[in-house]
Amino acid sequence: MQSPIELEISRRNLIVSSAAAVAVTGVAGKAAAQPAGRAMNLTTKLSFTVNGERRELDVDNRTTLLDALREHLHLTGTKKGCDHGQCGACTVMVDGRRVNSCLSLAVMHDGDQVTTIEGLGEPGNLHPMQAAFVKHDGFQCGYCTPGQICSSIAVIEEIKANIPSHVTGDLTAQAQMTAHEVRERMSGNICRCGAYSNILDAISEVAGIKA
Amino acid sequence: MRAFTYERASSVEAAAQAAAGNREAKFIAGGTNLLDLMKLEIETPTHLIDVNGLGLDTIEATPDGGLRIGAMVRNTDLASHEVVRRDYGLLSRALLAGASGQLRNKATTSGNLLQRTRCPYFYDTNQPCNKRTPGSGCSAIGGYSRQNAVVGVSDACIATHPSDMAIAMRALDAVVETVKPDGSKRAIPMADFHRLPGDTPHIETVLEQGEFITAVVLPAPIGGKQIYRKVRDRASYAFALISVGAIIQPDGTGRVAVGGVAHKPWRVEAAEAELPKGARATASILLADARPTEQNRFKVDLVERALGAAIAEAKG
Numbered sequence: 001m002q003s004p005i006e007l008e009i010s011r012r013n014l015i016v017s018s019a020a021a022v023a024v025t026g027v028a029g030k031a032a033a034q035p036a037g038r039a040m041n042l043t044t045k046l047s048f049t050v051n052g053e054r055r056e057l058d059v060d061n062r063t064t065l066l067d068a069l070r071e072h073l074h075l076t077g078t079k080k081g082c083d084h085g086q087c088g089a090c091t092v093m094v095d096g097r098r099v100n101s102c103l104s105l106a107v108m109h110d111g112d113q114v115t116t117i118e119g120l121g122e123p124g125n126l127h128p129m130q131a132a133f134v135k136h137d138g139f140q141c142g143y144c145t146p147g148q149i150c151s152s153i154a155v156i157e158e159i160k161a162n163i164p165s166h167v168t169g170d171l172t173a174q175a176q177m178t179a180h181e182v183r184e185r186m187s188g189n190i191c192r193c194g195a196y197s198n199i200l201d202a203i204s205e206v207a208g209i210k211a
Numbered sequence: 212m213r214a215f216t217y218e219r220a221s222s223v224e225a226a227a228q229a230a231a232g233n234r235e236a237k238f239i240a241g242g243t244n245l246l247d248l249m250k251l252e253i254e255t256p257t258h259l260i261d262v263n264g265l266g267l268d269t270i271e272a273t274p275d276g277g278l279r280i281g282a283m284v285r286n287t288d289l290a291s292h293e294v295v296r297r298d299y300g301l302l303s304r305a306l307l308a309g310a311s312g313q314l315r316n317k318a319t320t321s322g323n324l325l326q327r328t329r330c331p332y333f334y335d336t337n338q339p340c341n342k343r344t345p346g347s348g349c350s351a352i353g354g355y356s357r358q359n360a361v362v363g364v365s366d367a368c369i370a371t372h373p374s375d376m377a378i379a380m381r382a383l384d385a386v387v388e389t390v391k392p393d394g395s396k397r398a399i400p401m402a403d404f405h406r407l408p409g410d411t412p413h414i415e416t417v418l419e420q421g422e423f424i425t426a427v428v429l430p431a432p433i434g435g436k437q438i439y440r441k442v443r444d445r446a447s448y449a450f451a452l453i454s455v456g457a458i459i460q461p462d463g464t465g466r467v468a469v470g471g472v473a474h475k476p477w478r479v480e481a482a483e484a485e486l487p488k489g490a491r492a493t494a495s496i497l498l499a500d501a502r503p504t505e506q507n508r509f510k511v512d513l514v515e516r517a518l519g520a521a522i523a524e525a526k527g
Contacts, residue, residue: 040216040218040258041216041217042214042215042216044217060214061214061215061216061217061259062212062214062215064246083250084247084250085243085247085313085314088311088313091313097287097316098312098313098316099313099316099317100243100313100314100317103242103243103246103247103314103317104242104246104317105217105239105242105246105259107217107261108239108242108261108263110219151312151313154312155312158312161291162291163287163290163291164290164291164296164303164307165307165312166304166307166308166447168307171296171297171300171303171304172296172297183447184446184447185312187311187312187445187446187447187448188310188311188312188313188314188448189311
């Protein structure tokens with residue numbers, strides 16, 4: 001009969017030899033230069049706050065922030081248009097700044113605060129920008145609208161924060177809340193229905209710009 | 212997108228070491244260009260090193276009156292910085308002429324320098340491209356070349372560097388600071404940072420494997436009227452057909468760097484000596500060695516006229 005101690009040793013040898021086999025596989029693969037002894041996985045855990053709620057995910061590293069929101073958290077208000085950062089339909093706020101969620105990896109947002117269209121308002125309690133889009137008919141098909149609204153809110157904040165734009169006249173003066181500024185700053189949000197003039201009307205109302 | 216392993220770098224040195232000797236490892240900063248290319252499998256790293264958490268996101272004064280811009284400073288923050296707006300207006304203007312508000316909020320200073328060309332054939336994986344697949348040929352030569360380079364080109368590649376920011380950095384004589392995997396540091400002038408295509412268009416900068424950009428340093432401000440003129444197919448959110456970054460002093464002397472015409476920011480110091488004589492004299496030297504295609508010959512005239520407009524604006 002084996003003693004308990006011998007059993008323990010043989011179990012440990014087994015674990016050691018298994019680890020060695022894993023290490024050899026790693027070297028044979030394409031990860032040879034990775035730091036020794038650190039586990040490298042194709043998935044990563046992250047924890048972030050979405051619309052004020054703490055969320056934990058364990059995702060394939062390839063998952064974009066957009067896909068994490070839509071496919072994992074089922075927040076389908078944020079839309080996938082081009083998936084290449086060209087259309088702006090996926091615009092969300094991360095730590096208060098608008099970004100293209102399609103061009104960012106979910107695993108790079110550990111600890112971040114994300115706000116999507118669902119976090120801005122809800123039926124019966126709309127965000128003023130959402131209400132203005134409805135009032136001014138700032139959409140036709142509506143697909144680009146969540147991105148347009150997130151971007152619109154951020155544009156007003158950016159002008160207030162004195163962030164200049166391509167059309168700002170004097171870089172050393174306070175950025176101005178004008179229709180000209182809003183048009184330039186909204187250029188990263190494409191509307192193929194062409195509702196731009198009504199979108200501008202909606203933003204102008206919320207921003208207090210005279211038409 | 213191909214599968215990859217992912218790590219958050221714990222220090223600059225650890226980041227450089229993690230990429231040392233592994234051509235399939237890439238640093239990821241803002242990710243706005245890299246992820247786009249990974250989705251198309253033009254970039255296929257097997258390991259990503261996230262370098263966002265290293266504290267390289269500050270802008271500090273240097274002892275000689277310049278600015279040290281951390282590699283992870285976002286384009287929005289750089290363009291909005293009080294000192295940049297006041298003393299390096301060309302840099303603010305160039306940044307604000309590029310991309311969209313959303314992209315500028317993510318894109319970083321070092322990532323901007325390292326972005327890849329938007330040559331349509333580089334993006335079309337069904338077509339030969341020496342930059343994407345070395346030795347496969349260049350589809351742009353003899354193809355749709357309206358957006359491509361006119362100067363510094365080779366028989367292997369006529370791609371342009373797409374950055375607006377880099378044009379300003381070149382005109383301002385910025386210096387790129389790096390750390391190599393062995394811990395050694397170097398300072399690379401913008402003039403030397405990007406390469407011409409030659410017969411190795413896939414090698415775009417002088418960076419070595421694992422070499423990591425920590426900052427871009429601007430020398431003390433040189434004053435003058437600082438103007439960035441970008442000509443493109445849309446009024447906003449489009450890459451340049453050509454762009455002119457000019458710094459014009461009250462006596463008419465100055466500096467000029469041009470974008471959209473070459474594989475790197477295009478600046479010829481001998482041409483700048485002609486600035487007091489005007490745009491034609493300057494552009495004729497600046498683009499003396501131009502080898503345009505039938506489709507992009509217009510860029511040669513466009514550079515001269517945009518420079519003329521910039522000089523007139525400076526005098527105005």
